[in-house]
Amino acid sequence: MSIKRSLLGVSLRIYHLILLVLLFAGGQAYAANPDVPDSDEAITAGQSIFNANCRTCHRLDQKSVGPALRGVTDRRDLDWVKSFIVNSQALIQSGDAEATALFKEYNNTVMPPHTFLSDGDIMNLLAYIEYGDRQDATGAAAATGDGAVAETGGIPSEYLMIILVVLVVILLLILIVLGLIVSVLTKYMNTSDKLDEDDKEFINQKTDFKVVFKSDGFILIITAIVVALVVKTAIDGLYTVGIQQGYAPAQPIAYSHQLHAGQFEIPCQYCHTGAEIGKSANIPSANICMNCHMHIQNVEGKEGISPEIAKIYDAVDNNQPIEWVRVHNLPDLAYFNHSQHVTVGGIECQTCHGPIEEMEVVYQHSALTMGWCIDCHRNTDVVTQGNEYYDKLVQLHSESSNEALKVKDIGGLECAKCHY
Ligand code: HEC
Ligand code: HEC
Ligand code: HEC
Ligand code: HEC
Ligand code: HEC
Ligand code: HEC
Structure with missing residues (x-):
């Protein structure tokens, strides 16, 4: 018994x-909105739009700068999702409660508008978001500064x-x-x-x-x-230790690089005066803005003083600095010098900061990890022409190697060069 x-x-x-x-x-299961297509073509088309426009800030299954997106058509209304993607700020300003709450939850981080996307593009995007590769969760670690995504191992999701x-x-x-x-x-x-x-x-x-x-x-x-x-x-x-790639905080004044550095082609160094001569590139003071905005009170065709430009006047009148939110931030243990790279190394701002002249709101383009610095030091030639300082080194180097002198050969991989 x-x-x-x-x-x-x-x-x-x-x-x-x-x-x-x-x-x-x-x-655990959820159902994506049935209107979202799930064909392979839609998913593939959506993936390339996603990689080009969204990947800096979003992952499918993991929170990044913005929320994890898979399941968004289940937790929200489809039309809401579409208008949020096209122009989230317009939706927030219209007073939509869900959008306002989400914006607040993400510390008022502005998601750029995507008015150039057609309805078809957006449906493809959503197809990728709901049904795309399910391995995305580890992608964050693999993404590197120049956008190359390393292979992710493991069992395929199917x-x-x-x-x-x-x-x-x-x-x-x-x-x-x-x-x-x-x-x-x-x-x-x-x-x-x-x-x-x-x-x-x-x-x-x-x-x-x-x-x-x-x-x-x-x-x-x-x-x-x-x-x-x-x-x-x-x-x-x-x-994601130290990885802030894609970070785009809202700024106190709606200053646009796309307008100033892009459309009006104002040289970077006009405002970032330190980049060529010193360690830090500097953020311009309100006085530099006033060089022009003493006269320019609004965008062409608009009446009165623009409320955004009025903020510059307030700062100058009250002798208060504008409290720009820092975008790029190395930890204190690392030493980085602008003039060494820009003036001596001859590197363009855009190599490290991306297409700043197209940015309405500045975001962090590169990973800024130690691996990112070292990768470039391994692969980049030192500009030796016209620099007497390097003549001896080049001569010594060419006796032992027939490769060009790289940054690694002048000590660019030594811990103490980058760490105090
Ligand atoms: C610069 C960073 C950034 C980029 C680029 C970006 N987003 Fe966002 N996204 C955010 C942030 C931050 C939020 C959270 C809400 C907020 O702060 O406005 C968000 C929220 C969302 C939401 C709402 C999610 C939810 O849980 O309700 C959707 C949907 C979305 N984004 C889709 C997209 C798509 C699609 C793209 C590309 C076409 C994209 N985003 C590009 C930063 C970004
Ligand atoms: C008219 C002045 C002006 C010009 C010209 C200008 N900038 Fe800026 N830049 C600013 C201001 C103001 C900020 C701080 C607010 C912000 O982040 O948008 C800034 C911020 C930045 C940041 C982010 C700094 C941080 O907080 O980490 C980078 C990088 C940058 N600029 C690069 C450039 C490059 C590259 C160019 C040329 C293509 C350029 N800027 C041209 C005024 C200017
Ligand atoms: C070299 C000249 C110049 C400098 C320096 C300059 N701006 Fe401008 N800015 C302009 C011009 C020109 C316009 C108007 C564009 C138009 O007519 O559409 C403008 C427009 C603007 C606008 C748009 C106003 C609106 O309502 O849309 C803002 C905001 C602004 N600037 C902020 C700044 C800030 C902040 C600084 C300092 C960091 C600065 N500008 C420095 C030339 C300059
Ligand atoms: C080799 C890569 C590299 C190049 C080239 C480069 N930067 Fe930077 N930039 C950085 C890094 C890294 C930081 C963060 C520094 C920190 O946090 O100490 C930074 C920070 C900044 C900042 C924030 C303020 C500061 O100085 O910390 C501004 C503004 C800026 N860069 C503008 C520029 C401009 C303008 C150029 C071109 C003239 C340029 N940068 C070229 C890597 C680069
Ligand atoms: C786009 C390529 C690139 C990136 C990214 C880059 N560097 Fe460099 N770095 C250079 C070049 C080129 C030189 C050589 C300049 C010269 O001729 O002195 C250099 C030189 C240096 C030196 C001086 C080395 C020596 O032996 O004198 C230091 C320190 C340094 N970089 C730190 C950094 C740090 C820290 C980072 C990351 C935050 C970084 N670099 C990212 C290209 C880069
Ligand atoms: C070309 C510049 C460069 C060189 C050379 C370099 N580092 Fe770093 N290191 C950095 C930067 C930049 C960071 C900050 C990265 C971040 O915030 O993710 C860092 C971060 C670190 C950290 C902290 C990691 C963390 O997660 O906080 C350690 C430890 C470290 N480095 C050790 C070393 C040692 C040991 C060497 C020599 C073998 C070395 N580094 C050489 C640039 C460099």
């Missing part, structure tokens, strides 16, 4: 466990899906078989007359959820889930 009883006990335990696993698996489905089917089958065993055993044992009260009570117990929640199996599953979540958060955290 005791063997049968323990068999029944074990069967019941496993039955409860599987029931729980299936309950949890069901809870296989994971298939394995998951097979597992669920197997679990369901076991569930049915166990259910049958339990009912047959219960019937059989009830007909037996050799049972004491204790056994009877045990056999005829119901699938009571109070019992389930107190069972070892339940506690085991909850512990496993908590541990998995903690480990995942820790790993995500490690991948």
Whole structure:
């Protein structure tokens, strides 16, 4: 009797466990909006639009500068999502409660408008967002300064899906078989007359959820889930240590590089006076703005003083500096010098900062990690022509190597050059 009883006990335990696993698996699923296409063409088209316009700030399955996007058509109205993508600021300014709350949650980070995207483009984008590659979560660590994305290893997502489905089917089958065993055993044992009260009570117990929640199996599953979540958060955290790529804080004045450096072609050094001569490039003071804005009070064709330009006047009148929010930020332990790179190294601002002259709001283009500095030092030739300082070095170098003199050859990989 005791063997049968323990068999029944074990069967019941496993039955409860599987029931729980299936309950949890069901809870994880969500349904993308059925209007979002799921064809391969749409997903591929959407992926290239996403990489060109959104990847700096968004991942599919992981929070980045902006929220993780997969499932957005499930948690929000489709038309809302479309207007947010086209022009989030317009939606926020219209007073839309959801958009305002989200903007606040992301510390007023401005998502640039995408008015150039057609409705078809946006549907393709959403196809990629909902059904695109499911490995995206590790992409953040792989993305490097020049946009190259390294291979991400592991099991392809299609296989994971298939394995998951097979597992669920197997679990369901076991569930049915166990259910049958339990009912047959219960019937059989009830007909037996050799049972004491204790056994009877045990056999005829119901699938009571109070019992389930107190069972070892339940506690085991909850512990496993908590541990998995903690480990995942820790790993995500490690991948993004120091990575602020795409960071684009809102600024106190709606100053546009696209307008000033792009359209009006004002040279970078007119404002960033330190870049050629010193360590820091400097952010211009309000006085430099006043060189022009003493006269220019508004954009052409508009009346009165622009409220944004009025803020410059306020700053000058009150002798208060404009509190620009810093975009690029190396930790204190690293030393970086602009003039060494711009003047001595002959490197363009855009190599490190990206197409600033096209930016309405400045964002961090490069990763600014140690790997990013070192990669460039390994691959970049030193500008030696016309620099007497290097003549001796070049001569020495050419005796031992027939490659051009690189930054690594002049000590560009030495820890102490970059670390105090
Ligand atoms: C410069 C960074 C940046 C870029 C580029 C960007 N976004 Fe965003 N996005 C954000 C931020 C930040 C938010 C959070 C809301 C806010 O601060 O306005 C957001 C929010 C969203 C939301 C709402 C998400 C939700 O959970 O409701 C969607 C949808 C979205 N972005 C789609 C896109 C798409 C599609 C693109 C490319 C065409 C894109 N974004 C490009 C920064 C960006
Ligand atoms: C008319 C003045 C002006 C000109 C010209 C100008 N900038 Fe700026 N720049 C600013 C101001 C003001 C800020 C701070 C506000 C902001 O981030 O938008 C800034 C910020 C920046 C930042 C971000 C600094 C940080 O906080 O990390 C970079 C990088 C930058 N500029 C590069 C350039 C480059 C490259 C050019 C030339 C293509 C250029 N700027 C031309 C005024 C100017
Ligand atoms: C070399 C001249 C010059 C300098 C220096 C300059 N600006 Fe401008 N700025 C202009 C011109 C020209 C316009 C008007 C463009 C137009 O007519 O559409 C303008 C327009 C603007 C606008 C747009 C106003 C609106 O309502 O859209 C803002 C904001 C602005 N500038 C801020 C600044 C700030 C802040 C600085 C200092 C960091 C600065 N500007 C330095 C020439 C300059
Ligand atoms: C070799 C890469 C590189 C080049 C080239 C470069 N920068 Fe930078 N820039 C950086 C880094 C890295 C920082 C962050 C420095 C820090 O946090 O100490 C930065 C910061 C800045 C800042 C913020 C203020 C500061 O000085 O910390 C401005 C403005 C700026 N750069 C403008 C420019 C301009 C304008 C040029 C071209 C004349 C330029 N940069 C060329 C890498 C570069
Ligand atoms: C786009 C390429 C590029 C990037 C990115 C870059 N550097 Fe450099 N770096 C150079 C070049 C070229 C030189 C050589 C300049 C010269 O001739 O002295 C140099 C020289 C240096 C030197 C002087 C080395 C020596 O032996 O005298 C230091 C220090 C330095 N870089 C630090 C940094 C740091 C820190 C970063 C990252 C935040 C960085 N660099 C990113 C290209 C780069
Ligand atoms: C070309 C410049 C450069 C050289 C050479 C360099 N580093 Fe770094 N290192 C950096 C920069 C920039 C950072 C900050 C990166 C960040 O914030 O992600 C950094 C960060 C670090 C950190 C902190 C990492 C963290 O996550 O906080 C350590 C430790 C470090 N470097 C050690 C070294 C050692 C040891 C060497 C010599 C073998 C070395 N570095 C050579 C530029 C350099």
